[in-house]
Amino acid sequence: MSLLEVGLVAQLALALLAVTAAVAAPTPLRPLLAGGATLLMGLSGVATGALALGGRTGIVSAPLTVGLGLDARMTLAPDRLGGLFMLLAGAVGAVAALYSVGYARGPAGSRTGCAAFAVFLLGLQLVPASGDVVAFLLTWELMAIGSTILVLAEHGRRDQVRSAGLWYAAMTHLSFLFLLAGFAVLTVAGHSSSFAALAAGRISGDQAGLAFVLLTIGFATKAGLVPVHVWLPRAHPEAPSHVSAVMSAAMVKMGVYGVVLTVTRLLPGGPRWWGLVVLALALPSALYGILQASVTSDLKRLLAYSTTENVGLILSAVAISMLAASSGDSAVAGVAMVAALMLTVSHAAFKTVLFLGAGALLHATAERDLDRLGGLVRSMPRTAVAFGVACLGAAALPVTSGFAAEWVLMQARIHGDSRDQLTSALLPAAIAVVALTAGLALLTFVKAFGIAFMARPRSPGATTAHEVNRPMTAAVLIGAAAVLALGLAPGLTATAAATALRSAGVVGAVGAATTTSAAAAVGTGAGWGVALPGIGAHLDPLALTLLALAVTLPVVLVTWLLARRHPRRDVDLVWGGGGVRTSPRMPYTATSFAEPLVRVFDDALQPTRDLRVTHAQESRYLVQEVSFHQHLDDRVEKSLYRPAIAMLDRAGDLARLMQNGSMHRYLGFSFVALLVVLVAVAW
Amino acid sequence: MTDAGFTQVLGSCAGVLILTAVLQLWRRSLSGSVTLLALQGAALSALIGTIGVAAADPELIGVAVLVLAIKAVAIPIVLGRTAAATGARREDAPRINPTAALLLSAVLTTVAYLASRPILGAAPDAAQRAVPVGIAVVLIGFLLLLTRRQAISQLIGFVVLDNGIAMIALLTAGGVPLVVELGVSLDVLLVVLILRVLTGRLKHVFGATDLDDLTELHD
Structure with a gap:
């Protein structure tokens, strides 16, 4: 039994322990x-994933039927790519x-809640370990069932x-249905259900195209791309926060894993239109997701829409890679795929912290509407620091993982000067969309952090907030540290991503840099940057950060020393005329902060506003009270799903005509069915 | 028993079975229907007994006695009492009139003969030649279920249907093990008893045993 197999079995055993x-x-x-048991299971997943990423192999196989004489088995055999996602x-x-x-506590801490969480995580960790179609679909459903119970x-x-x-x-069922159909096509075309055999079989032609489309729809639904994103902004806010963190940071990534698995391992080297399909799904998702996120004031809904945006970015990188590969530009193809995986890892890191932080806010204030939060930086300092770091990551600002990942993505796009006309016309458009x-992401997360933590508390809940307990702060701080570490040493992620793709045979164009140039200037050791020799680009954030610190620290020091000589006088508001007239109603709220955006994108968002002015009784010129209410519907949901649901409802009503309660009618159905069968037999 | 005699008896039994089924469609009086049902049960029992004697199979003869006890005696008695208890005398308004029902039964019998051609094969023996009659009895039983409104008529239709099924099973499989027939017959008896109670409740709640009253329960 190899070490990897021990790891896989350990995950199963620990899941059982957690459920018990x-x-x-x-x-x-x-x-x-x-x-605790679930934590250990997660850690064993990390270890197993790292082993698989390092190139260890192992197979755990279990019979699916007992005593039926059928040879149906499910196989767990993670490869390098699967190892990265399991990690x-x-x-x-x-x-x-x-x-x-x-x-x-409460429902999330009930027997069902705790057990479902362990089952959910087990499914999640075993999806990328699957070595055949059966295991993939089974673990996929395990993940779906666990998460549904938790939602x-x-x-x-x-x-x-x-x-x-x-x-x-x-x-989720829609997604599963498409996956089932797609894998069925693959299995029939490749005469095997094992991923290794399918990869070796090189399926091509119409069957490959059909399988690709079905699988892409299925995975896109799980990944939350527009227009099949509608479950994200509903399920994420309503699930308990640690669950929404896992759903958004890891489960949605299984959709990404599926797409990458399909295009690099199962059906590599597809025609150009495959890349265009993925791009056509990804770019609108990125734009639509962040637009909705930037105008909503519900914190968890904002984070959910931001997930749609990030998955859109990730899959747009995958699409660039597919397009570049089909026009023979292997360097750009490799870099773009590495960018996709780096974005995936980075999003997982910061989105975990953001959802856990949102959960902490909810726990402390019982509010999740940004308009009713505020001033929490003083009462919840540790959560504020972690949330702030994660916001920097989400806005893709330097020294965080988000920046490094988006930098690689941009490099891939800028250098993707394709010989192909359509692609070269699309790439600048893609760059513009990403820009x-x-x-918008920057605005969104300035809003998320600024409105929630700065200014004054806007509700009683925010006023009486207190820092959350130790395990919760520890979790968010660990996550924030990971966001920073991945940003300062993106070489780690880049190497891991390049290693993961090695088994898929995509990449030879990327490697980690061990630079000494900038880092040597401040006298520390080797850097941890990312180098892209294939397209001649290089980034070493650690060295740049140290350099920036070397430049700014003396300035800050001098300013501070000078400032000490002239101590600051505490003055209340200059325009207060000597009186204190600050009220929580004076600073920006989330709605007012996003108001310019709503105005600019009015046509796209079509908000409904309700403004009520109550005049004073004495005079029409005096306003006694103004109430403003703004409601933003998801337009895709409104124009696509509402009609579809209405149509289904009508079909259901029509079906009710058949089912009218008359016993004779039901008997008649059976009688006619029997007659039809008899006549068919006689034919 | 000679071969020709065996065929004669078999044919007569099958004839009585289908004749009683068709007459059910024609009769409106419930007591008459119950009598016909008893006759049909007896014919089924005789059919099983004939095959049992021909095959010298004591188990089949046991089955015949059991069927006689349940379908020719027990069920008709239960149904007769139910009819008396609920005060229903006639099937007043069947969904299609008796003439149309009789014509339809002719069509159904034709369908039964057509449908059983592939089952019978090239050279059917005497027992297998009676299989289409069984199918016809099943279809006519179904037609009874479909067209009758009274709860007791429904029960009668159900038992006719079951008689047809028993007949097909007997003729195609060359006899039914005692255990199986015991189970099936007792099942039917149980269903009849349960439906009898339900009919009583129906009478109690609605004041009549017309099944059309039940449509209000939907949703």
């Missing part, structure tokens, strides 16, 4: 015991499990949870 702890442990100890899922799961030790955890408290659960379940997205 969740069911058997007494209520006060349950979060600790079940969360990712395990890391996110471990941080979320640590958080759940402090967070899981429904708080159904007793809020009515929206039920509707969110329904949407989520429906979309707009990045700008």
Whole structure:
């Protein structure tokens, strides 16, 4: 038994332990015991993933039928790419499990909640380990069932949870249906259900095209691309926060994994239109996602839409890679794919922290509407620091993982000067979309952090907020440290991504740099930057940061010393005329901050506004009260899903005509069916 | 028993079975229907007994006695009492009139003969030649279920349907093990008893046993 196999079995065993702890442990100890076991399972996932990424191999195979004489087996055999995603899922799961030790109270900490969380994480970690179609679909469903139960955890408290659960379940099943069809086509065309055999079989032609389209739709639904994103902004806000963190940071990534698996391993070297299909899904998703995120004031909804945006960016990188590969530009293809994986890792890191942080805010203030938060930087300093770092990552600012990843993506785009006309026309458009997205992301996360943590508390809940307990702060701080580490040493991610893709045979164009140039100037050792020799680009954030610190520290020091000589006088507002007239209603709220954006994108967003002015009784010229209410519907949902649901409803009503309660009619159906069968036999 | 005699008895039994089924469509009086049902049960029992004697199979003869007890005696008695208890005398308004029902039964019998051609094969023996009659009885039983409104008529239709199924099973499989027939017959008896109770409740709640009253329960 190889080490990797031990790791796979250990995950199963620890999941069993976690479920047992969740069911058997007494209520006060349950979060600790079940969360602890789940944490260990996540860590074993990290270790196993690292082993697989390092090139170790191992196969765990189990029979699916007992005593039926059928030889149906499921196989777990992670390759390097799967190893990277298992590592990712395990890391996110471990941080979320640590958080759940402090967070899981009430419905999320019930027996069902704790057990479903362990099952969900197990499915999540085993999806990338799958070595054949059967194992993939089984673990995929395990993941879907676990997460559906968790989305429904708080159904007793809020009515929206039920509707969110329904949407989520429906979309998940839609995804599964497409995957099932796609894999069925693949299995029939390749005469095998094993991924290795399918990869060796080189399926091509119409069957490959059909399988690609079906699989892409299925994976896009799980990944939350427009127009099949509708479950994200519903399910993420309603699920318990540690669950939404895992869903957004890791589960959605399984959709990305699926697409990468399809285009690099199962069906490599597809025609150009495949890349165009992915690009046509990805770019609108990125733009639409961030636009919705920038104007919403519900924090968790904002984060959910931001997930759609990030997945859009990731898949646009995949699409660039596919286009470059089909026009024979292997260097750009490699860099773009590495960018996709780096974006994936980076998004996993910062989105975990953001959702866990949002959970901490919810826990401390019972509010998730940004318009009612504020001033939390003083009452929740540790959460504020972690959330701030993650916001920097989400806005793709330097020294965070987001920046390094987007830099690589931009390099791939800029150098993707294709000989192909359509592609060379599309690439600048893609760059423009990414630029707009990045700008909007900056605004969005300035809003998310600024409105939530700065200014004054806008509600009683925000006023009485307190810092959350230790496991929760530890989890968010660990996540924030990861965001920073991945940003300062992007070479780690880049190497991991390049290694992961080596098994798929995509990349030879990227490697980690060990530069000494800039870092040597400040006297530290080798850097951890990322170098792209294939297209001649190089980035060493650690060295740049040290350089920047070397330049700015003396300035800051001098300013500080000078400032000490002239101590600051505390003055209340200059325009206060001596009186204190600051009220929480004076600073920007999330809605007012986003108001210019809503105005600019009015046609795209079509908000409904309700303004009510109550005049004083004495005079029409005096306004007694103004109430303003703004509602933003998801337009895709409104124009695509509402009509479809209405049509289904009508079809259901028509079906009710058949089912009118008359016993004779039902008997008639059976009678006619029997007659038809008899006549068919006689024919 | 000679071969020709065996065929004669078999044919007569099958004839009585289908004749009673068709007459069910024509009769409106419930007590008459129950009598016909008892006759049909007896014919089924005789059919099983004939095959049992021909094959010298004591188990089949046991089955015949069992069928006689349940389908020719027990069920008709239960149905007769139910009819008396609920005060229903006639099937007043069947969904299609008796003439049309009789014509339809002719069509169904034709369909049964057409449909059983591929099952029978090239050279059917005497027992297998009676299979289409079984199918026809099943279809006519179904037609009874479809067209009758009274709960007791429904029960009668159900038992006719079951008689047809038993007949097909017997003729195609060359006899039914006692255990299986015991299970099936007792099942039918149980269903009849349960439906009898339900009919009583129906009478209690609606004041009549017309099944059309039940449509209000939907949704």
